[in-house]
Amino acid sequence: RFAIAPDAPKQTASRMLRIMRLLIHRRKPDLKKLVSYQDTEVHDGTIYKAAGWLAVSIDKGGEWARPQLGRNNRPGQSIVPKVRWEYDLRPIFGRGA
Secondary structure, three states: OOOOOOOOOOOHHHHHHHHHHHHHHHHOOOOOEEEEEEEOOOOOOHHHHHOOOEEEEEEOOOOOOEHHHOEOOOOOOOOOOEEEEEEEHHHHOOOOO
C-alpha cells in the first residue's frame, strides 16, 4: 500500500514503484518477476501502467481467506475483482528470457 500526501509531486506513485523495483533488484538480483494486485473498487491501475507494468489477469475477487495458511478475511475487506500486474525484471537487467 502507498500513502502519498495530496501535495506530493505528480507521478510520485510511479516513481516510488521504480525506486522499489531498483532496490529489490539490487538486494535480490535472482528475482525474475514482480507481482502486485490492484483493487478495482478504489484504483484504476494508472500508476502500474505509467511505471511499465503489464496487466496480465483479473481475479474475480471474493474471499481471500486461507485458514490453512493462517489468513482470514478481515471486516470491511474488499471482495471486488483484482487486477494482477507483473513486471518482468529479466529484459531490463539483461538476464535474457
